Amino acid sequence: MSEPFEPRIVAFFCNWCTYTAADLAGVSRLKYAPNARIVRVMCSGRIDPQFVLEAYASGADGVLIGGCHPNDCHYIEGNYKCLRRYDLLKRVIGTMGIDERRLRLEWISASEGDRVQKVMNEMAAELVPLGPLDLPGKQAAWDRELHGAEAVR
Amino acid sequence: MADKPKVAFYWCASCGGCEEAVVDLAEDVLGVLDAVDIVFWPVALDFKRKDVEAMPDGAIVAGFINGAVRTTEQEEMARLMRRKCKVVIAFGSCSHMGGIPGLANAVGRAEILKFNYEDGPCVVNPSKVHPAPEYEEGGHKVTLPVLHEGVRALDQVIDVDFYLPGCAPTPKLIKAAIGALLSGKLPPKGSVLAPETALCDECPRKETKPETMTITEFKRPHLAVIDPEKCLLAQGFACMGPATRAGCEALCPTGNMPCTGCFGPTGRVMDQGAKILSSLASNVEPKDEAGIAKALSGIPDPVGTFYRYGLAKSILRRRY
Numbered sequence: 001m002s003e004p005f006e007p008r009i010v011a012f013f014c015n016w017c018t019y020t021a022a023d024l025a026g027v028s029r030l031k032y033a034p035n036a037r038i039v040r041v042m043c044s045g046r047i048d049p050q051f052v053l054e055a056y057a058s059g060a061d062g063v064l065i066g067g068c069h070p071n072d073c074h075y076i077e078g079n080y081k082c083l084r085r086y087d088l089l090k091r092v093i094g095t096m097g098i099d100e101r102r103l104r105l106e107w108i109s110a111s112e113g114d115r116v117q118k119v120m121n122e123m124a125a126e127l128v129p130l131g132p133l134d135l136p137g138k139q140a141a142w143d144r145e146l147h148g149a150e151a152v153r
Numbered sequence: 154m155a156d157k158p159k160v161a162f163y164w165c166a167s168c169g170g171c172e173e174a175v176v177d178l179a180e181d182v183l184g185v186l187d188a189v190d191i192v193f194w195p196v197a198l199d200f201k202r203k204d205v206e207a208m209p210d211g212a213i214v215a216g217f218i219n220g221a222v223r224t225t226e227q228e229e230m231a232r233l234m235r236r237k238c239k240v241v242i243a244f245g246s247c248s249h250m251g252g253i254p255g256l257a258n259a260v261g262r263a264e265i266l267k268f269n270y271e272d273g274p275c276v277v278n279p280s281k282v283h284p285a286p287e288y289e290e291g292g293h294k295v296t297l298p299v300l301h302e303g304v305r306a307l308d309q310v311i312d313v314d315f316y317l318p319g320c321a322p323t324p325k326l327i328k329a330a331i332g333a334l335l336s337g338k339l340p341p342k343g344s345v346l347a348p349e350t351a352l353c354d355e356c357p358r359k360e361t362k363p364e365t366m367t368i369t370e371f372k373r374p375h376l377a378v379i380d381p382e383k384c385l386l387a388q389g390f391a392c393m394g395p396a397t398r399a400g401c402e403a404l405c406p407t408g409n410m411p412c413t414g415c416f417g418p419t420g421r422v423m424d425q426g427a428k429i430l431s432s433l434a435s436n437v438e439p440k441d442e443a444g445i446a447k448a449l450s451g452i453p454d455p456v457g458t459f460y461r462y463g464l465a466k467s468i469l470r471r472r473y
Contacts (some may be wrong), residue, residue, distance in 0.1 A: 049427035053468035081435035
């Protein structure tokens with residue numbers, strides 16, 4: 001009896017806006033899909049593309065980035081840096097065979113708890129038909145083509 | 154008279170440039186030949202694999218292996234060298250990070266075989282024959298190594314003691330490495346035998362690098378005139394300098410071309426391509442999606458540009 005696929009999402013939320021909005025969603029007792037594991041960063045501009053790639057390589061099926069709306073960044077320009085990196089990062093993961101729907105960037109301000117609910121539900125639903133990404137499993141399967149020391153006579 | 158220390162060279166998925174780099178030591182190579190006994194070097198000397206197999210394990214002081222690991226034979230030879238050599242040095246970008254052959258990981262084995270044996274513009278192969286690991290004719294069986302599904306760096310197959318980065322490593326770096334080996338003054342195991350700073354630090358154009366870099370567009374190096382004095386990034390060329398380890402003395406910028414990243418990242422970085430992506434993208438000027446996309450469209454192939462040498466060692470490693 002196989003269980004339905006529950007996508008595992010890693011969410012990087014900026015402290016000042018999106019993380020606070022997620023907190024508001026909690027305090028408001030808004031129900032939403034529990035698929036995301038939230039990592040708080042001080043600013044979406046802190047998000048190193050290595051974090052996103054490492055999330056996939058560690059088994060995430062999707063990565064969600066949440067930051068302040070343009071012009072509202074607590075550190076003035078950090079969210080613009082995030083937006084610029086997001087353009088290239090989407091292209092890179094696309095070339096590497098990862099469906100672009102597995103990476104999502106949202107601007108969610110501190111008062112938009114309902115938007116957190118909406119985005120979490122939407123993303124979880126969108127990832128279900130895509131199936132698990134399972135990079136660790138795929139890499140392990142690929143590495144089984146190596147013969148190991150016994151192959152040398 | 155004590156025996157000279159034995160060294161060996163081997164090449165996996167390689168272009169031969171690293172072998173040439175050893176020869177490029179010019180007169181200094183004579184000093185090397187004086188000090189060591191080369192017991193295996195397929196491109197230059199007539200020793201055979203069975204000669205290496207016959208040696209006791211650890212009999213060879215240092216094995217320099219260049220080239221990425223792409224076939225079953227290369228995997229076997231890498232493991233053989235690991236057994237017979239006390240110290241294994243990954244020599245050059247391909248063994249260090251997968252190198253240019255690593256770009257095959259953005260495509261995939263099936264597609265590569267299909268293009269090269271069926272669809273390529275110069276291919277005449279109506280029966281669509283692909284290379285086979287075994288073939289029998291007239292009672293004789295011949296074999297070929299099998300292409301792995303993807304390209305690997307050397308340390309993804311065997312334990313590696315040191316890395317000599319570069320495509321190819323410079324004669325200066327090679328001399329320093331051999332000197333360190335022979336004198337026994339080696340850094341900790343796993344070290345890359347080049348400085349820990351980024352290339353910008355060594356670049357002769359360093360003074361012209363602006364405090365705030367705002368890039369409005371990226372230009373292709375072959376479609377624009379490159380100013381030989383100014384910082385290449387500031388001119389709008391995708392130079393990998395900020396994300397690349399120093400040690401080559403900025404040969405490419407000195408030759409009026411942007412750095413392509415062949416020395417790999419510094420020790421503090423996991424994924425060189427991701428770091429340069431981050432650096433270049435965050436410095437473009439526009440703040441709106443359309444403007445950003447336009448500015449970044451000057452980099453038509455981000456994977457090929459940012460992961461030119463390091464795709465096999467990147468976090469994703471290959472296309473899925």
